Structure formats: C-alpha cells, structure tokens
Amino acid sequence: MPSMAQGGFRNSTDNLKRKVNFSNHSPRKPHSFARRQEIAQQRKSLPISAVEKRLIEEVRNNNILIIVGETGSGKTTQLPQFLFNAGFCRDGKVIGITQPRRVAAITVAKRVAEECGVELGQKVGYSIRFEDETSSSTRIKYMTDGLLLREALLDPYLSRYSVIIVDEAHERTVHTDVLLALLKKVQYERSKSVSGHVHDDNKKVGSGMTLGNESGGLGSSIIKQCQGRKYPPLKLIVMSASLDACVFSEYFGSAKALHIQGRQFPVDILYTLQAESDYIDAALITIFQIHLEEGPGDVLVFLTGQEEIESVERLVQERVQQLPEGSRKLLTVPIFSSLPSEQQMRVFSPTPAGFRKVILATNIAETSVTIPGIKYVVDPGFVKARSYDPLKGMESLIIVPTSKAQALQRSGRAGREGPGKCFRLYPESEFAKLEDSTKPEIKRCNLSNVILQLKALGIDDIIGFDFLEKPLRAAIVKSLEQLFLLGALTDECKLSDPVGHQMARLPLDPIYSKSLILASQFNCLEEMLITVSMLSVESIFYAPREKLEEARIAMKCFASSDGDHLTLINVYRASEEFLETRKLGLSKDKAEKIMGKWCKENFINYRSLRHARGIYSQIRGHAEQMGLRLSSCGEDKLQFRRCLASSFFLNAALKQPEGTYRALASGQVVQIHPSSVLFQPKPECIIFNELVQTNNKYIRNITKIDYLWLTELAPHYYIMQN
DNA sequence: GAGCACTGC
Numbered sequence: 001m002p003s004m005a006q007g008g009f010r011n012s013t014d015n016l017k018r019k020v021n022f023s024n025h026s027p028r029k030p031h032s033f034a035r036r037q038e039i040a041q042q043r044k045s046l047p048i049s050a051v052e053k054r055l056i057e058e059v060r061n062n063n064i065l066i067i068v069g070e071t072g073s074g075k076t077t078q079l080p081q082f083l084f085n086a087g088f089c090r091d092g093k094v095i096g097i098t099q100p101r102r103v104a105a106i107t108v109a110k111r112v113a114e115e116c117g118v119e120l121g122q123k124v125g126y127s128i129r130f131e132d133e134t135s136s137s138t139r140i141k142y143m144t145d146g147l148l149l150r151e152a153l154l155d156p157y158l159s160r161y162s163v164i165i166v167d168e169a170h171e172r173t174v175h176t177d178v179l180l181a182l183l184k185k186v187q188y189e190r191s192k193s194v195s196g197h198v199h200d201d202n203k204k205v206g207s208g209m210t211l212g213n214e215s216g217g218l219g220s221s222i223i224k225q226c227q228g229r230k231y232p233p234l235k236l237i238v239m240s241a242s243l244d245a246c247v248f249s250e251y252f253g254s255a256k257a258l259h260i261q262g263r264q265f266p267v268d269i270l271y272t273l274q275a276e277s278d279y280i281d282a283a284l285i286t287i288f289q290i291h292l293e294e295g296p297g298d299v300l301v302f303l304t305g306q307e308e309i310e311s312v313e314r315l316v317q318e319r320v321q322q323l324p325e326g327s328r329k330l331l332t333v334p335i336f337s338s339l340p341s342e343q344q345m346r347v348f349s350p351t352p353a354g355f356r357k358v359i360l361a362t363n364i365a366e367t368s369v370t371i372p373g374i375k376y377v378v379d380p381g382f383v384k385a386r387s388y389d390p391l392k393g394m395e396s397l398i399i400v401p402t403s404k405a406q407a408l409q410r411s412g413r414a415g416r417e418g419p420g421k422c423f424r425l426y427p428e429s430e431f432a433k434l435e436d437s438t439k440p441e442i443k444r445c446n447l448s449n450v451i452l453q454l455k456a457l458g459i460d461d462i463i464g465f466d467f468l469e470k471p472l473r474a475a476i477v478k479s480l481e482q483l484f485l486l487g488a489l490t491d492e493c494k495l496s497d498p499v500g501h502q503m504a505r506l507p508l509d510p511i512y513s514k515s516l517i518l519a520s521q522f523n524c525l526e527e528m529l530i531t532v533s534m535l536s537v538e539s540i541f542y543a544p545r546e547k548l549e550e551a552r553i554a555m556k557c558f559a560s561s562d563g564d565h566l567t568l569i570n571v572y573r574a575s576e577e578f579l580e581t582r583k584l585g586l587s588k589d590k591a592e593k594i595m596g597k598w599c600k601e602n603f604i605n606y607r608s609l610r611h612a613r614g615i616y617s618q619i620r621g622h623a624e625q626m627g628l629r630l631s632s633c634g635e636d637k638l639q640f641r642r643c644l645a646s647s648f649f650l651n652a653a654l655k656q657p658e659g660t661y662r663a664l665a666s667g668q669v670v671q672i673h674p675s676s677v678l679f680q681p682k683p684e685c686i687i688f689n690e691l692v693q694t695n696n697k698y699i700r701n702i703t704k705i706d707y708l709w710l711t712e713l714a715p716h717y718y719i720m721q722n
Numbered sequence: 723g724a725g726c727a728c729t730g731c
Contacts, residue, residue, distance in 0.1 A: 147731065305725085337728065364727075385727070618731090679723075694725075695724075
C-alpha cells in the first residue's frame with residue numbers, strides 16, 4: 001500500500017510563498033462607461049503598473065532588457081501599452097510581441113485592444129499563420145514567434161519594428177531560440193547602420209558574437225540588401241517566467257534583468273514519504289484522499305497520455321461506486337490534445353453544486369489550457385517527451401521524469417484563484433534530483449528546417465553560429481547532409497539556386513518542400529500538394545475506443561491498395577466533393593457545420609482536416625508564385641508513386657523474411673504501424689514518412705514502390721552506396 | 723495487430 005494511503009504527505013519546507021493581491025471579476029459589459037472604469041481599475045491593480053515609469057526608463061537606457069515576471073504580473077498586456085504611450089511608435093514604428101502559441105497571441109491581442117478601447121486590427125492587432133488581424137495603422141502587434149521568423153526572411157532588418165518583445169522565452173521552443181539568435185544579430189547590425197560604428201552600449205552586446213565569421217553571415221547580406229539605408233536601434237526585451245534569467249542575460253552580454261512580482265496565491269507543496277512503485281495507483285489513492293479529506297475545490301491530475309487518462313478515468317468511476325452514497329459526487333473530465341474540441345470544452349463547464357470535478361489531463365493543462373476552479377493538483381512527476389536521434393533519423397516518445405521548472409508550473413495551476421495544494425507523488429529528495437529545466441527543443445529535434453532558414457537569412461557558418469545553446473555537432477552535420485542530398489545545398493554548403501531558395505520559402509518540412517518541386521516535374525503537383533498538407537497535420541483518422549469497428553469500416557471506404565498517401569488524397573477529395581455539392585447558397589458557418597458532421601460520420605478528425613485545408617491553400621499559393629507547374633496525373637497513380645519514390649528515397653525500406661522491414665538509409669529494423677493500410681499486404685519495397693519509436697520502431701504513412709525506381713530516380717544516393 | 727505529450731511556419 002503506498003504511503004499516502006496512510007496519510008503520508010507532509011508539508012514541504014519550500015512552499016511557494018507569494019504576495020497575495022485580490023481582484024474583483026465582475027461580468028463583462030463591453031463599451032459601457034462602467035466597463036471602461038472596470039478595465040482601468042483592473043489595470044491599475046496589476047503589479048506591473050506600480051513600476052511603469054521605472055520600466056520605461058530602463059528600456060530607454062538599455063537596448064536589451066530581460067524581464068522576469070511571474071504569472072499574473074500583467075507584463076504581456078501592459079508593457080506594450082506603456083511603450084506605446086512613451087512614444088516608441090513614433091514615425092509609424094511597430095512594437096512586436098511574440099508568443100510561442102497561437103491562442104495566446106489572439107487572446108492577449110483582443111484583451112489589449114479592449115483595454116485601449118480600439119477595434120482589433122487597428123492600433124492593436126495580431127498575426128498568426130492563416131490569420132492576419134493587422135492593418136497599416138497597427139502599432140502593437142502580437143504574433144507567434146515562428147511568424148516573425150518568416151517575416152525576417154522578407155525583411156532581414158525587421159525594419160518596421162522599434163521594439164521586439166519575446167515573451168515566454170523560458171519555454172525555449174526552437175522558434176524562440178532561433179529568433180533570439182537572429183534578433184541579437186539584427187540588433188547589432190542595425191546599431192551599426194545608424195552610426196557607422198558600434199555604440200558604447202552596443203559594444204557590450206556585440207562582444208559575445210562571432211564577428212570573425214561575418215563575411216558570409218547576416219551582416220554582409222543585410223548590408224548588401226539595405227545599402228545606404230539607416231535604421232534606428234532595435235530595442236529588445238526578453239520576457240521569461242522562470243528564474244534562469246541569467247542564461248538570457250549572459251547570452252546578451254550581461255544584459256540587465258528586472259524582476260516583476262506576480263499575483264499568485266500560495267500553494268502548499270506536499271511530497272510522499274517514500275518512492276511510489278506505481279504512480280497510477282498512487283494517483284488514484286491521492287484523488288480519493290483529496291475527495292474524502294479535503295475541502296471543496298476541483299482536482300487537476302497530470303498524466304502522460306490518452307491511454308493513461310482513459311484507464312484512470314475507468315478506475316475512478318469504478319471506485320466511486322464503492323464509496324458510501326453521500327460521497328459519490330465525483331466527476332471525471334479528460335482532456336488531451338487529440339480529443340475533439342467539443343469534448344475538450346467540458347473542462348470549462350461549471351462543476352454542478354455539491355460535486356467535485358477531477359480533471360485528468362496531459363501537459364496540455366500545463367500551459368496551453370487554463371482551467372478555472374482548480375484547488376488541488378496531483379503530479380506524479382512524469383511526462384511523455386519527444387526526442388530525436390539524429391544519427392538514426394528516428395524520433396522517440398518516451399515517458400521521463402519532469403523537470404523542476406515543469407513541476408513548479410504544474411503546482412502553480414492550483415493557485416490561480418485562491419490558495420491551493422499540490423501533491424507530488426514522489427519524495428522531496430527526488431525533487432532535488434530533477435533537472436532544473438526541460439532540455440531546450442533545439443537540442444532534441446531534427447535541425448534541417450532550422451538550418452535551411454538560417455541559410456536563407458545569409459548565415460552560412462551553422463556550426464560556428466552563436467546559438468543560445470548549441471545543438472550537437474553531429475545533429476548539425478546530419479541535417480546538412482540531408483539538405484545536401486535533397487539538393488538544397490551546393491558542394492560549398494551554400495543554398496542552391498533555385499531549389500534551395502524555393503525550399504526555404506515553403507513553410508514545410510524540407511523533404512516535403514522538395515517533393516513539391518519534384519512533383520511539378522512529374523506532373524502531379526495537385527496530388528502532392530494534397531499529400532503534404534495531409535502529412536503535415538495530426539492524425540486525420542479519429543477512432544474512439546468504443547467505436548473502433550465502425551471506424552475501421554469507414555476508413556476502408558477511403559483506402560487505396562497503393563498505400564497511405566493515396567488514401568489521404570481520397571479522404572481530401574471526398575471532403576472537397578461533399579462540400580462542392582452542398583455549399584451552394586450556404587453561409588461559411590453552415591458549410592463548416594455540415595463539414596463537421598461529415599467528418600464525424602466518417603471518423604475523421606475535423607480539426608486536422610480543416611488544418612490540412614488551410615495548409616493546402618497556403619502552399620498552393622506559394623507554388624503558384626514560384627511558377628511551379630500546377631498539374632494533375634489524373635488516374636495515373638504510377639506516376640505519382642514514382643514521384644513519391646523520388647522524393648522520399650531517404651525513407652525507403654525492404655521487407656525481410658519475418659515480415660519486418662529494413663530501412664535502407666540507416667539499416668534499422670522497423671515495423672509497419674498497424675494503422676497503415678499496408679499493414680496487411682506487406683509489400684516488398686516501400687517508402688515511409690515517419691519513423692517513431694514507442695514500444696517498437698514503427699514506420700507510418702507508407703506507399704508501395706518498385707525497388708528498381710530507387711536506383712533509377714535517386715542514383716546519386718543508391719548507386720554510390722552500392 | 724498498436725495506441726501518438728505539446729507547439730509552430
């Protein structure tokens with residue numbers, strides 16, 4: 001019996017003790033005088049408002065500032081407004097604020113537009129992929145960090161911006177890391193463009209940079225492009241929620257760091273007395289311990305994946321029935337990203353009177369979704385993490401312990417509305433052994449895309465590039481090699497013309513970008529546009545456990561004996577046809593609705609399909625602009641499969657006697673994932689798009705090809721190898 | 723015959 005079942009939690013010595021401030025949340029009354037007063041009152045009560053003058057002064061005096069603001073400090077909404085009012089948008093300049101997530105960019109922009117009393121898209125706007133709510137009058141612009149990176153490809157000096165604020169930098173997404181490196185360079189170059197030499201306060205900034213490599217770098221390319229033009233200095237503000245501000249400060253030449261107090265309620269942290277052998281069982285016991293012994297308030301339980309969530313849900317429901325009748329008012333609500341949105345919404349519906357809600361969540365509830373009413377957090381201390389092995393070209397999804405920062409983030413979820421409690425299902429001595437923070441994404445992902453982007457920005461020395469944290473040399477070399485094999489790089493490791501430049505312009509995985517270029521030569525660009533759109537989104541098919549058989553039958557209607565790629569095309573075209581026949585005279589809302597219904601009937605994930613349609617129209621536009629020939633191979637599937645072989649020759653595999661496959665590039669033994677339409681027939685030779693290790697090494701998205709095509713279509717790889 | 727955390731252009 002786990003120790004907590006005997007009440008084995010004890011108070012931690014390092015409870016989160018923070019200053020408490022209260023705010024009144026009254027109902028929204030837009031546009032009314034009362035509403036404006038309410039907003040003014042709320043703004044004034046934010047911790048950041050007390051330091052407005054000081055902040056503006058620091059921004060004036062420092063070209064780079066690190067701001068550490070705890071949750072609820074108001075830094076994201078207020079700082080841009082302070083800067084605007086202080087005149088940082090003179091001469092039509094823009095303040096840009098980047099976010100790692102789309103929803104954050106949208107919701108914050110809406111809030112700030114309301115606070116300013118302006119219509120969204122005017123003075124205050126946002127821009128994310130597929131949605132641009134800005135205009136020529138926009139001065140405060142929220143956007144995703146990936147979008148600003150794309151903007152930099154068109155405007156390397158980021159000349160429209162007077163200030164760029166990188167928010168949530170502690171999350172260390174690839175986009176954030178690359179953006180920070182780029183901004184450091186841009187800032188240095190802009191300061192040079194004004195004065196012809198480096199300013200005193202910029203010398204400090206530039207000191208950590210590799211000036212020796214400027215010849216092929218951003219500097220020279222920008223100077224060429226922007227010859228004779230002068231830009232005012234760029235102000236850079238890096239905002240982070242965590243304590244490791246020194247990482248950013250050091251990177252930017254001992255930049256000044258400021259701390260702003262947050263507004264979070266205290267959370268009691270409790271640990272188990274002993275290590276738990278089974279964290280699922282420990283979580284179950286803790287849930288019931290809270291339910292029976294603690295005061296009212298909902299419970300948030302962090303689990304690692306869908307399967308765990310579903311099994312815990314069943315177990316909780318079983319055990320509730322064994323409780324005395326008066327104690328059975330316990331509801332379970334699951335949430336994870338692949339759950340259809342209407343089911344995700346259940347976490348927001350108020351808990352019925354007298355009930356306690358137990359939310360079973362993946363780390364979607366850590367940052368992406370904020371659930372109201374949480375007073376208790378149960379944290380087993382594990383997370384399913386993706387990592388990438390550059391040598392094998394293989395991703396893996398494995399369950400690992402969380403970091404300290406992650407544990408802190410999770411416990412903070414209990415203190416949003418009042419004091420809370422967090423039950424960590426491991427001893428305090430184990431907490432001390434955790435990594436401080438999660439490994440930055442750039443150290444555990446395929447770098448091909450990053451490198452292609454940097455090359456397109458004129459940065460050729462990737463190994464010497466001044467990253468915030470350097471990726472493994474082997475990972476860089478492997479990706480350079482892949483880009484070379486795809487024809488994106490020349491023998492001198494420069495971006496090739498036109499292929500490399502075209503590939504860099506497309507917002508896709510480089511291997512998919514290349515497949516579009518090839519497809520225009522194979523006369524099947526239409527088919528390939530659909531294919532890469534469908535391959536770029538989360539799983540298209542959705543099969544709930546209880547309707548697995550029905551889902552299988554539905555999927556058969558779309559299946560192609562040639563493989564998954566043509567199956568995906570069939571799904572896309574069927575949805576197009578369905579919409580074509582119905583949409584005449586339908587409003588956009590109505591059309592979406594019947595599309596959603598069609599998806600449900602066919603066991604297709606509506607969100608994924610809609611996303612794929614968005615990508616399709618975007619990349620189709622790019623392809624047209626590039627002058628790629630839009631053609632269809634019609635019924636000639638052979639032509640399309642030959643194009644797939646030509647595009648994905650790096651991912652070819654041959655069947656072995658036991659029915660497993662050998663990946664030709666890496667020699668690894670892999671298996672076809674059972675969700676593939678080719679799981680049953682098991683053809684001799686195939687190409688695949690994904691290699692992920694879970695319980696086994698699985699390949700997914702597979703099409704059957706002829707072995708001879710490989711030497712014919714990719715002789716530079718296959719003939720050289722033999 | 724398995725099962726896939728989360729983002730983003």
